[in-house]
Amino acid sequence: MRKLLAVLTAALALSLAGCGYNTFQTNDEQVKASWSEVVNQYQRRADLVPNLVNTVKGEAKFEQDTLARVIDARSKATSIQATPELVNDPVAFQKFQQAQGELTGALSRLLAVSENYPNLRANQGFRDLQAQLEGTENRITVARNRYIKSVQDYNVTVRSFPTNLTAMVLGYKQKSNFTVENEKEISKPPSVGFDSAPANPKVGASGVAR
Template sequence: MKFKPFYVILLIIIIGAIFLFNSYNTIQSNDEKVAASWSEVLNQYQRRADLVPNLVNTVKGYTAHEQKVLIDVTEARSKVASINIDAGQLTDPAMIEKFQQAQSQLSSALSRLIAVSENYPELKASSLYRDLMVQLEGTENRITVARGRYISAIQVYNSYIRKIPGKLIADYYDYLPKAQFSVANEKEISTAPTVNFN
């Protein structure tokens, strides 16, 4: 049986179309995973931001003269709330950096608040304070997990749109790589810490 050139060309066109549709759909699927992962990251950061006022108010009752720390936490929380990044902005590294800086400032302010609370045994004994600290610790763990899932989703998406055939489709439809989370103190943590007992 001899194939006619028309059928061969038609077969090549059909295989090519299936190949292109599959690549396009894979990009769409990976992009949706990135958006969903980012939403989970934002959800966990929002959970932490929602816990902050309760924690501040609980600590405030015990630590009247530690107002600077309480003000820092409140200001950091309001800065975090003012930065809104949706999934469409994930290709902008400057926005991701701004978001990360605000989150780092809130983390730092919360660390100082927790350190101050260590000086107040009555506060540490308060069941409300203990419950809030457990919720905050759980939220920090959830943030870590959500960020890990986002990083994995970004890796799959960015890898696919940088390799053929995904690159062809991504270039045609202007799909750009998404920005990854980075560590603010990357230079500091790349050096091994010095342990000195003197």
């Protein structure tokens, strides 16, 4: 009986290996690593916001509504727990994506408005923070592109034969990716302060290029 069980176990292992089980594990780990980097870079940006806001507050006549939007957008973005499991929940992923997009827009607006305040533009502290923010936005773009590619690879494995059979048996499902609309928005030449970034692949929630 033990020998039969061992033979069946070995046969099952070989069957899973032949149907992409190991590929799923490799791709899943890559998605997790890529997602972690996206989250790290977004957190890095969020950490810069308080100092940026405090510096801008030093300009007495600066638009308070613009500052309020940045503060509110940061609060929303940091309130979402971006765990590795979030990429398996399309609704939660969409909320995360929307919150980060709102912060991007609020920061772009702040930097655009700052052009109207020569004293602020001449402030070394503000210029240093702006430079750090620009660098972080570029790193966010790179991290997102890597995540998009890793999810594409994983989702293709889920949908392709014969690995789709393994996916059905083991319950593997496609992971969420950045939407076409979001990628179009982030690929636009940014407002004052952010360097233009190369266009990201146009990828939908399924991870398949369109």
